[in-house]
Amino acid sequence: MSPETITVDYLIIGAGATGMAFADALVGESDHTMAVVDRNHAPGGHWTLSYPFVRLHGPSNVYGVHSRAMPSDSIGASLASRNEILDYYDRIMRDVLLASGRVTYLPMHDVAGAGDGPPGTARATSLVNGATTEIIVRKRVVDASYVNVTVPAMKRPGYTVGDGVQVVPVNQLVELGGVPERFTVVGAGKTGLDACLWLLSQGVDPDRIRWIAPRDAWLVNRSHEGAVSQFRELTYLHGHDSADAAIGALEELGLVLRRDPSVTPGAFRCATVSSTELDRLRGIENVVRLGRVRRMDSTGVHLEGGSITTPPGTVYVDCSADGLTQKPTRPVFAENVITLQPLLPCLVAPSAAVVGKLESLDLDDVARNALAPPAQNPRTARDLLSFYGTRMERLHRWSGSPELFDWLRGSRLSAGLFDLQEMTDPDNRATAAALAAHLDDVLKRDDVTV
Numbered sequence: 001m002s003p004e005t006i007t008v009d010y011l012i013i014g015a016g017a018t019g020m021a022f023a024d025a026l027v028g029e030s031d032h033t034m035a036v037v038d039r040n041h042a043p044g045g046h047w048t049l050s051y052p053f054v055r056l057h058g059p060s061n062v063y064g065v066h067s068r069a070m071p072s073d074s075i076g077a078s079l080a081s082r083n084e085i086l087d088y089y090d091r092i093m094r095d096v097l098l099a100s101g102r103v104t105y106l107p108m109h110d111v112a113g114a115g116d117g118p119p120g121t122a123r124a125t126s127l128v129n130g131a132t133t134e135i136i137v138r139k140r141v142v143d144a145s146y147v148n149v150t151v152p153a154m155k156r157p158g159y160t161v162g163d164g165v166q167v168v169p170v171n172q173l174v175e176l177g178g179v180p181e182r183f184t185v186v187g188a189g190k191t192g193l194d195a196c197l198w199l200l201s202q203g204v205d206p207d208r209i210r211w212i213a214p215r216d217a218w219l220v221n222r223s224h225e226g227a228v229s230q231f232r233e234l235t236y237l238h239g240h241d242s243a244d245a246a247i248g249a250l251e252e253l254g255l256v257l258r259r260d261p262s263v264t265p266g267a268f269r270c271a272t273v274s275s276t277e278l279d280r281l282r283g284i285e286n287v288v289r290l291g292r293v294r295r296m297d298s299t300g301v302h303l304e305g306g307s308i309t310t311p312p313g314t315v316y317v318d319c320s321a322d323g324l325t326q327k328p329t330r331p332v333f334a335e336n337v338i339t340l341q342p343l344l345p346c347l348v349a350p351s352a353a354v355v356g357k358l359e360s361l362d363l364d365d366v367a368r369n370a371l372a373p374p375a376q377n378p379r380t381a382r383d384l385l386s387f388y389g390t391r392m393e394r395l396h397r398w399s400g401s402p403e404l405f406d407w408l409r410g411s412r413l414s415a416g417l418f419d420l421q422e423m424t425d426p427d428n429r430a431t432a433a434a435l436a437a438h439l440d441d442v443l444k445r446d447d448v449t450v
């Protein structure tokens, strides 16, 4: 059977948060056609595979797409649940993208050979019946899969597990079919925090939980994220000339938190908590800081820094997947391809929407790339400074482009760029640029001591 052929202006590979935010912005700002292709059965990317009790950890008002509010769209503690997120993306797909009459959606399809030569031709193959669709791309292929999010359901643990040891991926925590005597949570990222908080919310005594946390991480204080006062608060960093001092100032301002007051965190992965959640987490006293797990067997857990014995009846909860990968950055706009990457560390949804808006503007790629330098997601404590510095730098950069700035000010997603409104004042723009340059200087000449 010969393949069906469709011709579109854009082929978007991936219907996760980034592909959806890009498509929504471009559909709203242009009359272009597009095909959105994804291996999954529904839009939403990794959320379709995440554990059932996952919620957004940042405020909903910096997530989703430009055109429609998310459920619980506020700065408050009411964070969208997995079901709400999936329902939201389903509605965006049906009511915005497909309703435009300009979008073809191919779920359960894998794309190969995209972006090969102008005009590109790609082949999408159904993962269900094997049929192929040839996609002729008049303008560009949009790679919304480059950042490559991994959640525990997508991979096996990176350590060896001996016979008789019960390790469950975090998704299975809701269906254990028995009451374990003890839990050991492996991993201290967003998923590990969620697993511990969920167990505590189910009434598990903190003494029955052991937490393997290879590195302590700085945590973003949720009550400050998306709040309007950060720009002014951050000017306090001007008086701090070393990375240690600047990180200390962020803590003094209450922007970032640490779980254990006696341990200086060496990591920063954008995990976000409220102070109530933090208090609950502090109730877990059995925290193992011996590096990564190498092997688990009937004698116990063997980690990089030593071994620990395990009481019988322990269930291990694997939360060790890296949900925030660091990929080498590349220009967002290239001749036939757009590669979606964070323009603001960790804020992938507003970043992809900005790229969609830029694509709709009458600019060349040099000008577009000048407005869209990609940013790395953070890893170490030092990256706290580029996390805040990049936001300041983008405030300055984007407020210098009237068309982009006007659109952003009208966008629900701009809450991630707190104080955007303040950038109409040239003095505030200069302060934002100076702050970004200051943090950059601090990073260049100083090493944080951890």
Ligand SMILES: Cc1cc2nc3c(=O)[nH]c(=O)nc-3n(C[C@H](O)[C@H](O)[C@H](O)COP(=O)(O)OP(=O)(O)OC[C@H]3O[C@@H](n4cnc5c(N)ncnc54)[C@H](O)[C@@H]3O)c2cc1C
Binding pocket: 013, 014, 015, 016, 017, 018, 019, 037, 038, 039, 040, 044, 045, 046, 047, 050, 054, 055, 056, 057, 058, 059, 062, 063, 109, 110, 111, 112, 144, 145, 147, 148, 149, 150, 151, 190, 191, 323, 324, 346, 347, 348, 349
């Ligand atoms: C548990 C968890 C919670 C998070 N919470 C937040 C939060 O609260 N706020 C926040 O800002 N960020 C959060 N993040 C960060 C995360 O990066 C973003 O939420 C975002 O969902 C990532 O979207 P994405 O589109 O880049 O990737 P994905 O969700 O991975 O989507 C990529 C899609 O591309 C598809 N695909 C890949 N290759 C192909 C191919 N060849 N053919 C067809 N399809 C393909 C995949 O099937 C997938 O659906 C969280 C991350 C995790 C893991």
